[in-house]
Each structure stands twice: as C-alpha cells, then as structure tokens.
Amino acid sequence: MTDILATKPTVTRPPPPRPALALASAIGAFAIGALIAATIQSNLMMTLLTQAIISGILATGVGFLMRQNGAVSFGHAAFYGIACYAIALAMKFGAIRVEVAIMLALVLPTALAFLLGLVIVRIPGVAFSMLTLAVGQAFYEFAMKARQVTGGEDGFSVNLSSTVFGIPTAIFQDPHSMFVVSWSVLVLIILGLALTAASPFGRLTVAIRENEERARFIGYETTLPRVLVLTLSAFVTAVAGVLFTLYNSFVSPDVLHWSLSGSALIMAIIGGPRLIWGPALGAIIFFFAKDIAGDFTEHWQGIIGAILIVVMLVLPVGLGGALAKLWQRRLGHG
Amino acid sequence: MAETCAIEGDQLTRQFGGFRALKGVDLAVPRGEIRGLIGPNGAGKSTLIDVLSGRAPRWSGTVKMFGADIGAMTAQQRRRAGLARSFQRTNIFPDLTVIDQLELAARAAETPNIDEIMAELNLAALAFRRAADISYGDQRRLDLALALIGRPKILLLDEPAAGLSIKESLELAHGLKDLAARWGVTVLLVEHDMDVVFSICDRITVLHLGAILAEGTPEEIRGVPEVVTAYLGTSL
Amino acid sequence: MLVQILNGLVYGGLLYIVSVGLVLIFGLRRIVNFAHGSLFMLGAYVGFSVAVMGGFWGAILAAAIVLALVGALLDITILQPLQREDPIVTVLVTFGLLLILEDFAQFVWGKDFLKMPVPSMFSGSVLIVGESFPVYRLVVIAVAALVALGLSVWLRVSKIGLYVRASSADPLTTAMQGVNTDRVSVIVVALGAALAGISGTISAPLLALSPSMGSYILIESFIVVVVGGLGSFAGAFIAAIAIGQVHNLGLVYVPWAATMIPFLLMVAVLIWRPTGIAGSHV
Numbered sequence: 001m002t003d004i005l006a007t008k009p010t011v012t013r014p015p016p017p018r019p020a021l022a023l024a025s026a027i028g029a030f031a032i033g034a035l036i037a038a039t040i041q042s043n044l045m046m047t048l049l050t051q052a053i054i055s056g057i058l059a060t061g062v063g064f065l066m067r068q069n070g071a072v073s074f075g076h077a078a079f080y081g082i083a084c085y086a087i088a089l090a091m092k093f094g095a096i097r098v099e100v101a102i103m104l105a106l107v108l109p110t111a112l113a114f115l116l117g118l119v120i121v122r123i124p125g126v127a128f129s130m131l132t133l134a135v136g137q138a139f140y141e142f143a144m145k146a147r148q149v150t151g152g153e154d155g156f157s158v159n160l161s162s163t164v165f166g167i168p169t170a171i172f173q174d175p176h177s178m179f180v181v182s183w184s185v186l187v188l189i190i191l192g193l194a195l196t197a198a199s200p201f202g203r204l205t206v207a208i209r210e211n212e213e214r215a216r217f218i219g220y221e222t223t224l225p226r227v228l229v230l231t232l233s234a235f236v237t238a239v240a241g242v243l244f245t246l247y248n249s250f251v252s253p254d255v256l257h258w259s260l261s262g263s264a265l266i267m268a269i270i271g272g273p274r275l276i277w278g279p280a281l282g283a284i285i286f287f288f289a290k291d292i293a294g295d296f297t298e299h300w301q302g303i304i305g306a307i308l309i310v311v312m313l314v315l316p317v318g319l320g321g322a323l324a325k326l327w328q329r330r331l332g333h334g
Numbered sequence: 335m336a337e338t339c340a341i342e343g344d345q346l347t348r349q350f351g352g353f354r355a356l357k358g359v360d361l362a363v364p365r366g367e368i369r370g371l372i373g374p375n376g377a378g379k380s381t382l383i384d385v386l387s388g389r390a391p392r393w394s395g396t397v398k399m400f401g402a403d404i405g406a407m408t409a410q411q412r413r414r415a416g417l418a419r420s421f422q423r424t425n426i427f428p429d430l431t432v433i434d435q436l437e438l439a440a441r442a443a444e445t446p447n448i449d450e451i452m453a454e455l456n457l458a459a460l461a462f463r464r465a466a467d468i469s470y471g472d473q474r475r476l477d478l479a480l481a482l483i484g485r486p487k488i489l490l491l492d493e494p495a496a497g498l499s500i501k502e503s504l505e506l507a508h509g510l511k512d513l514a515a516r517w518g519v520t521v522l523l524v525e526h527d528m529d530v531v532f533s534i535c536d537r538i539t540v541l542h543l544g545a546i547l548a549e550g551t552p553e554e555i556r557g558v559p560e561v562v563t564a565y566l567g568t569s570l
Numbered sequence: 571m572l573v574q575i576l577n578g579l580v581y582g583g584l585l586y587i588v589s590v591g592l593v594l595i596f597g598l599r600r601i602v603n604f605a606h607g608s609l610f611m612l613g614a615y616v617g618f619s620v621a622v623m624g625g626f627w628g629a630i631l632a633a634a635i636v637l638a639l640v641g642a643l644l645d646i647t648i649l650q651p652l653q654r655e656d657p658i659v660t661v662l663v664t665f666g667l668l669l670i671l672e673d674f675a676q677f678v679w680g681k682d683f684l685k686m687p688v689p690s691m692f693s694g695s696v697l698i699v700g701e702s703f704p705v706y707r708l709v710v711i712a713v714a715a716l717v718a719l720g721l722s723v724w725l726r727v728s729k730i731g732l733y734v735r736a737s738s739a740d741p742l743t744t745a746m747q748g749v750n751t752d753r754v755s756v757i758v759v760a761l762g763a764a765l766a767g768i769s770g771t772i773s774a775p776l777l778a779l780s781p782s783m784g785s786y787i788l789i790e791s792f793i794v795v796v797v798g799g800l801g802s803f804a805g806a807f808i809a810a811i812a813i814g815q816v817h818n819l820g821l822v823y824v825p826w827a828a829t830m831i832p833f834l835l836m837v838a839v840l841i842w843r844p845t846g847i848a849g850s851h852v
Contacts, residue, residue, distance in 0.1 A: 072661065119841055125657060126601070129602075131796065131836065142829065142830060145829065203438065206429075207438050210427040210428060210429055211425065211426065217481075219414045219439070219443060220442050221410055222410075269662065309666035
C-alpha cells in the first residue's frame with residue numbers, strides 16, 4: 001500500500017458525453033427518415049420498410065432486455081400481441097375512443113410485464129428463456145381457443161375511428177406516411193433507451209447482469225432494477241404492437257406466436273444486441289433478406305435458422321456490433 | 335462483556351444435506367480488533383463468513399452487529415449498515431472498468447470518494463482498464479476495494495491473500511492492518527497463510543470440523559497442542 | 571371417469587418419454603436442447619414413412635436409429651464444441667436448428683396434416699370396467715411404463731447410468747474422475763434423441779402430424795422439466811403424469827382454458843421454488 005503521507009493525485013475522468021450530441025443525432029435521424037420517405041416512390045418498397053421498422057421496434061424491445069438483463073426472451077410476442085388485441089377488442093366490444101384503447105394497449109402489457117417480472121426475473125438464464133417461450137405460447141393458445149372473444153384462428157378486422165389523436169387514420173395506413181411515423185417513433189425510443197442505458201440505473205442493471213451476487217454485496221437490491229428493465233422492454237414492444245394495429249387494422253393469433261418472438265430475437269442478434277440501435281438494423285436486414293430470399297426459395301425458415309447459427313458462432317456481436325467496432329478502430333487511427 | 339462487540343455470533347449452526355458445517359459456534363469480536371479465523375479445509379470458516387454476511391440460507395443462531403440483531407437483514411441491508419465482505423474466489427464485475435465498478439459501490443455506500451481507495455490499494459493506474467484484463471493480484475485488490483468503499487465498520491475477509499505471492503501477501507496484510515487502525519475497522523480475517531495471520535491479528539479463533547477448537551492471542555494459539563496437531567502440523 | 575384418467579396417462583406417457591430425453595441431455599451437458607421437440611417431430615415423420623413398408627415395429631426401430639444418429643451428430647458438432655460457452659449460446663444454436671428441421675420436414679413431407687393409422691395388431695378396443703378403451707392407447711401407456719422402468723434400472727445398474735446420475739448432481743467433480751466425458755455424452759445424447767423420436771413415432775397414430783408438432787411438444791416438455799425439476803428423472807416422471815392428467819381433464823371440462831393450466835402450474839412452481847429448477851438432483 002502507498003505511503004499515506006505522499007499527496008495523492010485524483011484520477012482524472014474523461015469529459016462526460018454531451019446531451020447536445022445525442023439531440024443532434026436524433027434530429028439528424030429524423031431528417032434521414034423524412035428523406036427516405038420522400039425519395040422512395042415504390043409503395044411496395046415502402047411497405048417493406050415500414051414493416052421492417054415496426055418489427056425493428058419489437059426487436060429493440062427484445063434486444064434491450066438482452067443488453068441490460070442478459071436475459072433472452074422467446075415470448076415477447078405476448079406483449080406485442082396483447083397490445084394489438086387490446087386495441088382490437090376495445091374497439092369491438094367497448095364504446096371507447098381509440099385514443100383510450102391505445103393507452104390501454106400500452107398499459108396492459110407493461111403492467112403484465114411488471115407483475116410477471118416480479119416472479120420470473122430471478123430465474124436464471126436458460127430456465128428464464130424456457131419460461132418465456134411457455135408464457136408466450138399460453139397467450140397464443142388462449143387467443144386461438146377463445147373464439148367468442150378473439151375470433152380464434154381467423155382473427156378479425158379492427159374498427160379504427162377516422163382520426164387518432166386528431167391525426168387522420170389514413171396517415172397511419174399509407175406506407176409513406178406510416179414509415180415516417182414509425183421511423184420517428186423508433187428514433188425516439190432508441191434515444192430514450194440510450195439515455196436510460198447511460199444513466200446510473202442503466203449502469204446498475206449492466207453490473208447486475210455481470211455479477212448479481214456482488215451487486216448485492218456492495219449494497220444494491222437486484223430484483224427491482226431487473227423487473228423495471230423487463231417492464232420497459234415490454235413497453236417498447238407494446239408500442240410496436242400499437243403501430244402494427246394502426247397500420248394493418250387487423251389482428252389474428254399470429255401476433256402472439258412464438259415464431260414472431262423468435263424472429264424478433266433473431267433480428268436483435270443479427271444486428272447486435274449490445275447496441276441500442278443494433279436490433280433495428282437487424283430488422284431491416286432481416287426483412288430485406290427475407291424479401292430477396294422469397295424470390296428464389298420457399299425455405300426462408302431454414303435459411304434464417306442457418307443465419308442465426310452462423311451469427312452466433314462466427315459474429316456474436318452481430319453486424320451492428322461489427323460495424324461499430326470498425327468505426328471505432330477508424331476513429332482510433334485518426 | 336462490558337462493551338458491545340462489533341460483531342457477534344451466538345450458537346451459529348448451519349446444516350445442509352446431512353452435513354453440519356457449523357455446530358453451535360459462538361464468536362465475539364470487539365471493536366477495532368483484527369481477528370484471525372483459521373482451521374483446516376472444511377472447518378467451516380467460509381461458512382461462518384457466509385452466515386455473518388448474509389450469504390448462507392438455512393442457518394440458526396443469532397448474529398449481532400454492535401448489539402443489534404441483524405439475522406433478518408439481507409446481504410444488501412447488512413452492507414448498507416456497514417458490514418462488508420470480500421470473497422475467496424474473486425468476485426468482481428469482469429466487463430466493467432475498475433473505476434466504473436468502484437463508483438458503483440461508492441454510490442451504494444453514499445460516498446463520493448473513491449480516489450482514496452484507489453490510492454490505498456494501488457488501483458489508480460488501472461482505473462480505466464477492464465477488470466477482466468488486469469492481473470490476478472490486481473483483481474484480488476479490486477475485490478478488496480469493493481468491500482472497503484465507504485469505510486465499512488466491519489470487514490469480513492475470506493482469504494484475501496489467496497493466490498498472491500509471499501511478498502504481495504505481506505504487503506496486503508500490513509496495509510490492511512494500517513488501514514484498519516486508521517479507519518477504526520473491525521476485521522475478521524479467514525486465512526491459510528500463517529505468516530499473514532500471525533503478523534497482523536490481535537486474536538485468533540481456530541475452527542475445526544464446524545466447532546471452535548481454541549481462541550486466543552497468536553502466542554497462546556501457538557502453544558495449544560490440539561491446534562498444532564489438527565492443523566499446523568509443523569512447528570512455527 | 572377411468573377412461574379420462576387413462577387418456578391422461580396416455581398423454582402423460584408420451585410427454586414423459588420425450589421429456590426424459592431432455593433431462594438426460596441436460597443432466598450431462600448442462601444445456602437445454604431447444605431442438606428437442608423437432609427430434610420428436612422427426613421421429614413421428616420417419617415412423618410414418620417407414621411404417622408403410624416396415625410395419626409398426628420397423629417404424630419404431632427406424633425412428634430410434636435415425637434419431638440416435640441425429641443425436642450423436644448433434645452432440646459432436648454442436649453440443650461438445652459449445653460446451654465452454656455460455657449455455658444460452660447452445661440454446662440459440664439449437665433454436666436455429668429447430669427452424670432448420672421444421673423447414674426440412676415441411677420440404678420432405680409437406681405442410682398438410684398427415685395421419686398415421688393405428689397399427690393393425692393393436693387396433694380395436696377392450697372393455698375396462700364396463701367402458702371401451704382403445705388397445706393402442708394401452709400399448710402407449712405400457713411403453714411409457716417400460717421406458718420409465720428401463721431407465722431407472724439402467725441409471726442405477728449400468729456404469730454409464732451411474733455416471734449420468736453423478737454428472738446430474740455434480741458435473742464438475744464427475745468430469746474430473748477421468749471418465750471420457752465426450753464418448754459417454756455422445757451415447758447419452760443419442761439416447762435422449764432416440765427417446766424423443768420413439769415418443770414421436772408412437773404418438774403418430776394419436777396426433778396429427780405436422781411440422782409444427784415439434785414446437786408444441788417442446789413447450790409441453792419444458793413445462794414438465796421445469797415443474798419436475800431440471801435434471802430430475804423422478805421429477806420428470808411425476809410432472810409428466812400430472813400434466814397429462816391436467817391436460818386431459820382440462821380439455822374435457824374447461825377447454826378454453828386448458829392450455830393455460832400447465833403454464834399456471836409452471837409459474838406456481840416457480841413462485842414456490844424460484845431457484846429450485848436451476849438446481850438438479852436425480
């Protein structure tokens with residue numbers, strides 16, 4: 001140990017990140033979205049992009065859980081699908097306004113995630129994943145079986161009113177305008193999650209992910225922070241569900257199926273879950289790959305399975321992670 | 335005892351499966367003392383530390399801190415009350431930088447000052463390194479630093495010198511003794527390294543097969559034949 | 571009523587055979603095979619195809635052999651190399667495998683539901699306490715019981731069985747005993763896969779064959795092993811029987827909620843013993 005009589009220089013910290021930079025990036029991102037919508041004429045391409053972005057939001061939710069809690073969920077479609085059905089059923093059975101239905105669609109899955117989280121967040125690794133698969137499918141099965149309420153396998157159309165929050169519903173159903181809406185929502189969500197991740201709370205949850213025991217032994221409660229991460233992740237996923245329903249005005253048990261959860265998970269992995277924006281990138285890649293593959297083959301499921309395996313074994317940081325590393329290396333070399 | 339002890343265990347018993355790791359151990363460490371806890375492998379030393387720090391489930395007896403019963407407190411709560419511990423198998427946050435995890439501990443301990451600890455334990459130069467990338471010896475000191483943040487009142491150390499060289503161990507030991515004196519920390523130290531134990535401990539408790547075999551000053555312990563037979567083997 | 575219970579035992583028996591394969595693989599390799607349901611599905615399809623030429627026994631034999639080979643391949647190419655990684659990596663890789671196998675089944679056998687007829691030697695029904703019950707279903711119960719018995723004997727008597735039990739309890743120490751872990755694990759994983767395949771084959775006359783039957787049974791088997799205790803053979807047996815009964819009685823009395831019940835059971839077990847499932851015992 002050092003001589004206590006000598007003067008100790010304090011360790012100089014690097015300058016803190018400037019919020020102005022984050023805001024500037026966000027504004028830039030919004031601009032890019034508007035540019036894309038203005039440039040691309042093809043409705044087909046736009047539809048693809050819009051779906052990709054909505055799925056990107058879903059994938060971002062799944063990825064955030066992976067990043068902050070180190071938990072892999074195979075059941076996030078439950079939160080997505082509950083949001084979809086909440087709007088659909090509220091409009092079908094209740095005489096309530098669509099805005100209230102949307103609020104409900106955001107609150108229900110979030111509240112469910114919180115309550116569920118209190119129980120399941122302490123369950124370690126793989127068992128947690130198994131549980132999420134089962135939970136997700138339970139909701140799917142319910143939607144399939146409860147024909148009276150959910151219309152069963154066929155699903156049903158959603159009655160949206162002519163305006164939503166004062167905005168004409170048509171805006172949400174046209175590929176170009178809906179792209180701008182979804183893209184903007186995605187940017188806001190990524191910004192919000194990035195700020196959360198950089199906050200003391202965010203850093204605490206990463207530490208808990210690294211070593212839950214030591215986190216306790218230095219004085220932290222480790223259950224509630226993780227529950228809050230799951231809750232936030234579910235909220236993001238519910239937002240995706242709301243956008244989906246507004247865009248498609250149709251709901252069916254497909255929105256609850258494990259294959260949707262699995263796809264979102266794969267998008268997050270391809271893009272790289274360590275980055276907040278990684279899963280969204282993964283979603284775009286996923287959709288384009290699927291579209292291109294569809295021209296040549298019917299075996300998309302097998303292909304995406306193979307891609308997942310390859311990424312897991314060869315490039316675990318995902319494409320986004322790889323890009324980020326390359327960028328950092330370029331910056332390092334001036 | 336007229337003065338309340340810093341940490342006290344009364345009839346501590348821990349049993350798992352059919353095996354009784356602790357059989358009614360009584361322990362009382364006065365304020366400011368450095369108590370060594372020695373014994374052969376399997377004697378129950380780590381188990382005792384686990385019970386005192388809130389890491390062991392299913393135990394019986396009483397644990398008191400400055401006279402107050404803390405048996406119902408979780409590990410987190412005990413830490414916040416000033417009872418800190420280090421770990422035999424290095425228990426740090428591998429992916430975080432040294433400074434990030436110390437700041438994390440500091441926030442929980444509600445103290446802004448980590449420079450002091452980094453200076454004391456020679457970690458300042460490693461501040462921005464990833465914990466997984468630093469040497470084993472440095473990681474051991476980091477493990478210790480995480481326990482020392484916030485100047486805890488009681489320190490339970492589980493083989494802090496494990497895996498360190500003779501020179502590093504003695505440096506650590508004397509640094510600890512010095513720090514404990516300056517900060518007024520009560521220390522309970524589990525160690526296999528007899529040089530460390532005999533050089534810095536005020537008193538020593540010897541554990542064997544889950545029960546206390548002997549207790550006394552280092553000189554007294556040296557003279558107890560059962561201790562020598564059970565554990566030390568060679569002459570000191 | 572007896573018929574209901576027997577039907578529950580049929581489903582429970584099928585669940586047990588497939589779930590115990592999952593337990594075998596977990597006990598040894600400490601990983602959860604997300605492709606396990608797909609092995610069940612492959613067993614059903616292979617059995618279906620072979621039954622046409624080779625009859626029922628040929629179907630079972632073929633399924634067992636093919637799936638044992640697939641299992642061995644799975645262990646050698648995926649499970650062993652990934653042994654040192656985080657278990658979640660193996661989960662995701664086997665999940666990828668699930669997708670590939672489901673696609674493969676669709677490619678070979680098509681998306682439509684296939685039906686395999688009950689083997690003629692077991693067709694017909696018997697009277698049990700005044701009620702008619704299909705012979706084949708009794709056969710299924712018998713097979714499940716045989717597997718349970720055979721396994722528990724094998725686990726207690728054979729050297730490999732002893733090793734599996736030891737490894738389930740303490741993988742680290744067992745690995746240090748100098749046993750050739752890799753060779754043993756190929757055998758055990760092959761056995762686990764074969765059991766999944768056999769369960770698939772014998773279930774084929776009872777269920778409709780489709781590429782998605784694998785994911786359905788996977789989730790059910792997850793519930794079984796979680797409720798029974800990950801790594802526990804006895805637990806899997808008890809849980810499979812219990813869930814079989816719940817599944818069946820649920821279908822009869824509260825069909826719309828039937829599928830939620832096992833899940834609720836799973837959550838209830840987890841509330842009661844949240845880390846119990848992470849521990850293991852034989």
